[in-house]
Amino acid sequence: MNLSILLAAFISILSASGAMAARGTVFHDKNQNGKRDNGEPGIKNIGVSNGKEVTKTNGEGVWELPHDDNTIFFVIKPRDWSTPVNEHNLPQFYYIHKPEGSSPKLKYKGLEPTGPLPKSIDFALNPKKEPDTFKAIFFGDPQPSTIKQVNYIAHDIISELIGTDAKFGVTLGDIMNDNLDLFPxxxxxxxxxxxxxxNVVGNHDINFDSPDDAGSNATFHRFFGPNYYSFDHGPVHFIVLDDVEWSGRNYKGGLNEDQLTFVKNDLALVPEEKLIVLMMxxxxxxxxxxxxxxxxxxxxxxxxSISGHTHWHAHKLIDEKDGWKGKEPHHHIINVCVSGTWWKGNKDEVAIPHATMRDGAPNGYSIITFDGTKHTLDFKAARQPASYQMSIHAPDQIDPENENKKLIYVNVFNGSVKSKVKMRLGKGADWIPLKKxxxxxxxxxxxxxxxAANSKTGKTSLNPPSPSDHLWK
Incomplete structure (x- = not known):
């Protein structure tokens, strides 16, 4: 069955069910003004979603989907095409339909009423070649509470990334630390x-005064659009998930049914040979x-898959012990975070806290190189050379009578269960394997x-340590 017939059948089902339908066109934005002008053709076979169903455009680039009064429509960016970005380089690939807007009672402003549904919701794309091999930057938990901490991020992290050859970046949630006025x-x-x-939504990016999960992303929607969606870059398919469920009192990790339905429908249109990257x-x-x-x-x-949240860095291999039934374990990365230990610790020579993470690794970010179906993660410590990948803890001297009680520890920041770590004492000595x-x-x-000893109060702002997942002795 060709796509035109499939779309026609889908439209017929909508009509029969009485569901309200939205329609529009995905088009080649030749003059790159974000609007469809005369002579700008539709693009066929492009995915569009309403957050549950996923359809493909017909031969003229036309799509149609059901909706209610709380729907975010978005185009699924295909390979070798780009979506427009706004003045802050945030991708503009969505349209929000919320006629009544967000609750005016929220502390942090949500959406203004969007009014009636447009006659046509059009999504602009522009051709842009994407190679099989590319880099992307991943931030875990920047989490500033104040404008001063926003400035920490600028000088500690962002300044060294200007001019990067990475193709895009992702913040894996906790963009803020509850103060959503700092989004701009x-x-x-x-x-x-x-x-x-x-951007991925985190538990510190939500509207805590919302009585339920449905309204908890109002401010996030205002700045970033949908809280879950997907896109292609090169040969890789990326899916952004919202796994923060808000009860009105507290949050838990979970995925609502609409989101799971979207993932199922989205993946049904993705070839098996593609690498799938889940971001949460x-x-x-x-x-x-x-x-x-x-x-x-x-x-x-x-x-x-890759996440943040914990303020430590780790590689997890999910297997049958956690209910995974795949042939090979699933690789899940808990990403190094920008804020480290929540911007705590003594300040350095440029007045920025060292913010060492609770697992002993420095604050920073990761750069992942994707090559077809393969991926390689490089750990990058903030304002340190790329070669800074470990710390060594050793005694200043060893008493021969107690030498077995003194241990050398090596924290390999990006280490995993697959890593092998060895040491030697002097260039001519034998290599000694260390134990994870x-x-x-x-x-x-x-x-x-x-x-704590050097503070006036005898206390430290640093959080208690967390067992390190990348330590050898």
Whole structure:
């Protein structure tokens, strides 16, 4: 069955069911003004979604989907095409239909009433070649509470990324630390990097005064559009998920049914040979109904996922112990975070807190190189050379009588269960294999003790340590 017949059948179903239908065109925006002008043709076979159903445009670029009065429509960016970006390099690939707007009672402003549905909702695309191999930047938890901390991000992280050869960036949630009025300043910061920037919603990015989950993303929608969506870049298919469920009192990790329906319908149109990358805030193993998501992706050969939230860095291999039924374990990355230990710790020579993470690794970000179905993550510590990849904790001297009680620890920031770590004492000595351990990083423990001892109160602002997933001794 060709796409035109399929679309016609879908429209027929809409009419028969009495559902309200929205329609529009995905078009080649030749003059790049974001509007469809005479002579700008529609583009066939492009995915469009209403957050549940996914359809493909017909031969003229036309799509049609049902809607209610709380619908975000979005185009699924295909390979070798780009969507427009706004003045802050935020991709403009969506249309929000919310005639009554968000609740005016919210502390942080949401959406203004959008009015009646337009006669045609048109999405602009422009051709742009995308190679099989490319880089993307991933930020975990920038999480500023104040404009001063927004400036920390500018000088600690963003300044060194200006002029990057990465094709786009992603913030994996906790863009803010509850103060949603800082979104514009943060967005202006990120725009300096000069590449399209996608955003995932985190538990500190929501409207806490919303009585339910449905209204908790009002301010996020205002600035960033849909809280879940997908797009292609090169040979890779990326899916942004919202795994923060708000009850009106607290949050938990979960995926609502509409979102799971979208993922199912989206993946039905994605070839099996593509790498699928899931991007979320709360780590996948902390998502209550993750088994439903596992069932949607585990038969595919090429999948990975990445999150933030914890303020430490780790590589997890999800297998049958967690209910995964795929042939190979699923690689989940808990990404290094920009804010480290929530912008805490003594300030350095440029008045920025060292913000060492609770696992002993420095604050920073990751750069992932995608090559077909493969991916390689490079850990980048803030304002450090790319070669800075480990810290070594060793005693100043060893008493021969107690030498077995003194241990050398190596924190390999991007290490995993697959890493092999060896050491030697002197160039001519034999290499000694070290044993992987999961325990508190002794350097971070000493750092907290030292900062507490040197403070007037005898206390430190640094959070207690968390067992490191990348420590050897």
């Amino acid at each position: 300043s943060s967005n202006a910061n990120l725009a300096l990097i000069g590449i399209p920037w996608y 805030h709360i780590p996948l193993t902390n998502v209550g109904n993750r088994q439903e998501l596992y069932r949607l992706i585990e038969k595919r050969r090429y999948t990975m 351990t999961v325990e508190n990083d002794p350097y971070y423990v000493e750092l907290r003790e030292r900062e």
